[in-house]
Every structure is written in C-alpha cells, then in structure tokens.
Amino acid sequence: MFRSRVAGVGSFLPEKVITNYDLEKMVETTHDWIVQRTGIERRHMVDENEGCSDMCVRAGNKALADAKMTVDQMDLLIVCTLTPDYKMPAVACIVQAKLGAKNIMSFDLNAACSGFVYGMFVADQFIKTGVYKNVMVIGAENLTRLLNYKDRDTCILFGDGAGCFIMSRAQENDPNYLMTVHAHAEGSLAELLWAKGGGTRYPFSQEMLDTGSHFMQMKGKEIFKNATRTMATACTEALNATNTRPEQIDWIVPHQANLRITEAVANQFDFPMDKIVSTVHETGNTSAASIPIAFDTAYRDGRIKRGQLILLTAFGAGLTSGSALLRF
Ligand SMILES: CC(C)(COP(=O)(O)OP(=O)(O)OC[C@H]1O[C@@H](n2cnc3c(N)ncnc32)[C@H](O)[C@@H]1OP(=O)(O)O)[C@@H](O)C(=O)NCCC(=O)NCCS
Structure with a gap:
C-alpha cells in the first residue's frame, strides 16, 4: 500500500461580489442580522457568461502550478459539486476538455458540502492501491444559481467559488501525507x-x-x-x-x-x-x-x-x- 499527499493547492473566487447591503435591497434582512447570525459579510457570484466548469479550470491550473506539475501528469479528475454545468454529462468531463487533460477517468461526486472530503477519500483509495499516482480533486459550486433571492432563509448564506488539491503518491520516507x-x-x-x-x-x-x-x-x-x-x-x-x-x-x-x-x-x-x-x-x-x-x-x-x-x-x-x- 502507498500513501497520498497534497502536492498542490489552488482556488478561485469570481470577481463579482454581493454584499449584505445588496441583499438588503432584495429581501427583508440587514447586514447586522446576517453578520451576527452567520459571520458572513459578502459572497462572490460567477460571471453570467461563466459557470462551474470555468471556476474549476482556474482553481485547477493554480493547484497544478503550486504542485509544479502539468495537466498531462494527471491520472484522474474528480469534481465535487452539486451544481454542475449540465444535468449530463458530468462537469468533470467538460473540465477535462477545458484543461486539456489527456484521456483520463473523470467524474462528478455529489456529497453536497462534504463533497471535498468525500473526494479526498476516493482519491486516497486510488493512490493507496497503486492504481493512480496523481489525482486532481476539485470542489466547485455555482450556488447563486440554485438560490431563490426571495427566500431570506437561504439566499443570504451561499456563494460561488472553486478550490483544488492535487493529490499524489507520497515517497516512502515523506513525513507529509x-x-x-x-x-x-x-x-x-x-x-x-x-x-x-x-x-x-x-x-x-x-x-x-x-x-x-x-x-x-x-x-x-x-x-x-x-x-x-x-x-x-x-x-x-x-x-x-x-x-x-x-x-x-x-x-x-x-x-x-x-x-x-x-x-x-x-x-x-x-x-x-x-x-x-x-x-x-x-x-x-x-x-x-x-x-x-x-x-x-x-x-x-x-x-x-x-x-x-x-x-x-x-x-x-x-x-x-x-x-x-x-x-x-
Ligand atoms: C439560518 C440561520 C442563520 C438562522 O438563524 P437562527 O438564529 O436559527 O434564526 P431563526 O430561524 O430562529 O430566526 C430568528 C428570527 O429571524 C428571522 N429571520 C430569518 N432569516 C432572516 C434574515 N435573513 N434576515 C433577518 N431576519 C431573519 C426569522 O424569521 C425569525 O423571526 P421571528 O423571531 O420573528 O420568527 C441558522 O439557523 C443557521 O445558520 N443554520 C445553519 C444553516 C447552514 O449552515 N446551512 C448549510 C449547512 S451546509
């Protein structure tokens, strides 16, 4: 059995920001109420011409750069999300193409907010058993398109963004795993x-x-x-x-x-x-x-x-x- 380690990390937040004050204009709420109950002051919203896959690509490329690796070294791509671009096919396949990855296994994993931990778990199994050496695990969400901006119970809470770990087989003597x-x-x-x-x-x-x-x-x-x-x-x-x-x-x-x-x-x-x-x-x-x-x-x-x-x-x-x- 091998061990896996986090070889690279990256993330992306869209430029557009929705503040609590913006939400005050949409539903009956206040900045102070939201901060007191949640700690949230603002959240980011993906550009209207972009979606989940675009955020995945940006986070993925940053993580590759951090790992000093190239996309053709990846053996598996997992996108953890509940907000893929389309009902089908998996957004991971769209991301694979946009990243220019080779013909690798690519799939979505929906475990909602626990998705990234689930994704790490799956990646670890493939690496431990020696099946794959390098796995790109992306967590990405376009939640602002799943929200009802008339429902103050939910619309104040969520935002868009993506993050990525490159998980790789660790050397036998590597203390980090x-x-x-x-x-x-x-x-x-x-x-x-x-x-x-x-x-x-x-x-x-x-x-x-x-x-x-x-x-x-x-x-x-x-x-x-x-x-x-x-x-x-x-x-x-x-x-x-x-x-x-x-x-x-x-x-x-x-x-x-x-x-x-x-x-x-x-x-x-x-x-x-x-x-x-x-x-x-x-x-x-x-x-x-x-x-x-x-x-x-x-x-x-x-x-x-x-x-x-x-x-x-x-x-x-x-x-x-x-x-x-x-x-x-
Ligand atoms: C949503 C949450 C912030 C609400 O806080 P709360 O202290 O439970 O608030 P309540 O639901 O008891 O509401 C208290 C009052 O504020 C009101 N209220 C609800 N949403 C409001 C809002 N956005 N702005 C202002 N008032 C609001 C309620 O109507 C209620 O009014 P009432 O006392 O007159 O009935 C809190 O329950 C929470 O964080 N839950 C977890 C949500 C979460 O993290 N989900 C994702 C998990 S992955």
Whole structure:
C-alpha cells in the first residue's frame, strides 16, 4: 500500500461580489442580522457568461502550478459539486476538455458540502492501491444559481467559488501525507436541506417554477444542530484513528457554513478560534468548494505551512459529514 499527499493547492473566487447591503435591497434582512447570525459579510457570484466548469479550470491550473506539475501528469479528475454545468454529462468531463487533460477517468461526486472530503477519500483509495499516482480533486459550486433571492432563509448564506488539491503518491520516507479520512451520510434527514424539484422524481413543470420548489430549501435550526453534532463526531473519529490530541493540531480548516457552527465545534474541543481558518466573512458558504478555498487562502497568506498537522471537517446536505487529518 502507498500513501497520498497534497502536492498542490489552488482556488478561485469570481470577481463579482454581493454584499449584505445588496441583499438588503432584495429581501427583508440587514447586514447586522446576517453578520451576527452567520459571520458572513459578502459572497462572490460567477460571471453570467461563466459557470462551474470555468471556476474549476482556474482553481485547477493554480493547484497544478503550486504542485509544479502539468495537466498531462494527471491520472484522474474528480469534481465535487452539486451544481454542475449540465444535468449530463458530468462537469468533470467538460473540465477535462477545458484543461486539456489527456484521456483520463473523470467524474462528478455529489456529497453536497462534504463533497471535498468525500473526494479526498476516493482519491486516497486510488493512490493507496497503486492504481493512480496523481489525482486532481476539485470542489466547485455555482450556488447563486440554485438560490431563490426571495427566500431570506437561504439566499443570504451561499456563494460561488472553486478550490483544488492535487493529490499524489507520497515517497516512502515523506513525513507529509494524508493520515486518515472519514465520511458518513444520514439519508433519513435529507429533507432538512434539499432542492426538491427539477430532478427526475419531480421533473420541471410550470407549477414548480411558480412555487420555486426547484430552489434550495432548508430548515436552518435543525441543520445547525446536526452540523455541530456531526462535525464534532467526525473530528473525534479522525483524532482517535491517529491517536492525536487536539493541542497537537496546527490548524482546523472546517467547512465554511457559519461562524457560529465553527465556534460551537471549537468549543467542544476547547480549541482556540485563532487556530481555525475562517473565510466565511468573505465567501459565504461555497459548499464543496469551501474547504479548499479556505485552505488555499491560509496557505497563500502564510498561515498554513508545509509540515503542519491539519484537520479538515465538513457537513452538508444528505446529511453527509466527514473529516480528514493530514500532515501537509
Ligand atoms: C439560518 C440561520 C442563520 C438562522 O438563524 P437562527 O438564529 O436559527 O434564526 P431563526 O430561524 O430562529 O430566526 C430568528 C428570527 O429571524 C428571522 N429571520 C430569518 N432569516 C432572516 C434574515 N435573513 N434576515 C433577518 N431576519 C431573519 C426569522 O424569521 C425569525 O423571526 P421571528 O423571531 O420573528 O420568527 C441558522 O439557523 C443557521 O445558520 N443554520 C445553519 C444553516 C447552514 O449552515 N446551512 C448549510 C449547512 S451546509
């Protein structure tokens, strides 16, 4: 068995920004309410002529440059997303073509906001077993097109963006590697956060367009409780699997859903907030993209350094959850 390591990191945020003040003009809300309840101040929105695949390409190219690798060295491309360009084919195939990658296996993975941890888990299996050496894992979301800008419960929370890890086979003596990864789902709670219409179970209809059931819908309080519960459980799982104590960790990079959720998880471990990477004020919740965007932000501004011990944890619709512990 081999080990995998994160060889390169990259991310992309669209230029266009929607502030809380912009949202005040669309729904009955205030900047202060949003900041107090979520920590979010602004979020980014993809250009109207672009979509999920374009953000993937930008993040992917940055990660390749960071890894000092070229796209033809990639053996597998996984795009973790719930907002692909099209119903079919997979956006990963579109990205493969736009990146100019060779004829490699390319697929989408939908585990909602836990998608990136799921993607790392899958990539790790291919690398561990020796099937592939270099895997591009992208988390990318175009959530602003899944939101109802008349529903203040959801439209204040989410934004667009993409992030990427190049995961590669580690040398035998490399101290930096992915130590453990965990993933779960509680499907019986799926209706707490979903977009019911527009799939094959409830195909598009005039009634759907009139009622807006194709947009994301959420029971916020229930989601909040489940998020803190499952992220804390997933963190404990990663710590126990590696005999690691919380104080040994350099950074926690959690899914960026809401600052209050992050604080609740930190409290459970008595973990200081200044060792938790938070970009939620700038990005809102970018679902599967949020962990690699936050990671890349802290890496490029010098907080995250090579050799550090880093815990990732996520929670999302499904209800999915997961964690990963890596020596970066
Ligand atoms: C959505 C969320 C911020 C709401 O915060 P909350 O403290 O639970 O707020 P409540 O739903 O109890 O609403 C409190 C009041 O604010 C109002 N309110 C709701 N949304 C509002 C908004 N955008 N602006 C202003 N007021 C709002 C409610 O109507 C309610 O008013 P009432 O007391 O008169 O009934 C919070 O539940 C949350 O973060 N949940 C998790 C969401 C999430 O992270 N989802 C993605 C997971 S991957």
